[in-house]
Amino acid sequence: MPHSRGVPSEQQKLTTSLFLGGARSGKSRLAQAAAEAFDGPLIYVATAEAGDAEMAARIAHHRADRGDRWTTVECRIDLADAIAAYEQPVLVDCLTLWLSNLMLGGHDVAGHTQRLIDTVRERAAPLFLVSNEVGLGLVPETPLGRAFRDEQGRLNQSIAAVVDHVTFVAAGLPLRLK
Template structure:
């Protein structure tokens, strides 16, 4: 079974940089499965900053919805999925069944032959959102994170750029 690592934390906690370092530590080349979609200039800039930080040892595979297919298609090298919360957002906005997709992801992780590092946001530590969509998203992210954490061999909490081993 492959090594499954979940890296979680708040916004700008350093989780992506920690996950990138961990992934490259698992092999000389890696696949970056990007779930983000650039719907505006600000998001384009965020994606460009992530891409600029990565070197030539990365192959980027863009997949906003079909994450399990992307994992299966790229198996063989260590993979980094960045990030589960953007994937969840994409699923919810597309009207997809996020619970079925999340269960499919959890079922797919043990069959991977190469390591998978997954990044997710810890969104439940803040205030209760003031609208239903935001509360539904917060709740769904919490459930998805719990499912993936249970399946993971290791869970890391990123705080101020530092990795704290949780599991």
């Protein structure tokens, strides 16, 4: 349930939200704040993997930034199952790394995406999804880069169609799209 400090904001009343933006746009910070508006324990589903020292430091920084209300669940592939396993508010950060994990691992992107969409549609508890908007820049040079950009665009559109609320974030400023 949302905090009882006055009337909950419109965002708090919604059950599913997508936060889109570029790298370092502030989307994760805003998604975390939206989730923290709810009482009780929170689940953070992390799709990143610490493949090097720099990424390990980023992950450690993000963990330290979250309070003790958060339980971190690492999930590289079976995101629908990870979301469905919890009744409390869930924050997934991020769909972009999840898609990368699928594509680089040779997994069935369409099948995993459909399972995720079905899970989002069925979810009764708050869900906050973070994803990068990668289609605003130059056309990637490589076939894999172009395929990833296209898949990311399709994924973002599919998720945006089934969530209650979509926020685009640039320079830390939210713009409500839906």
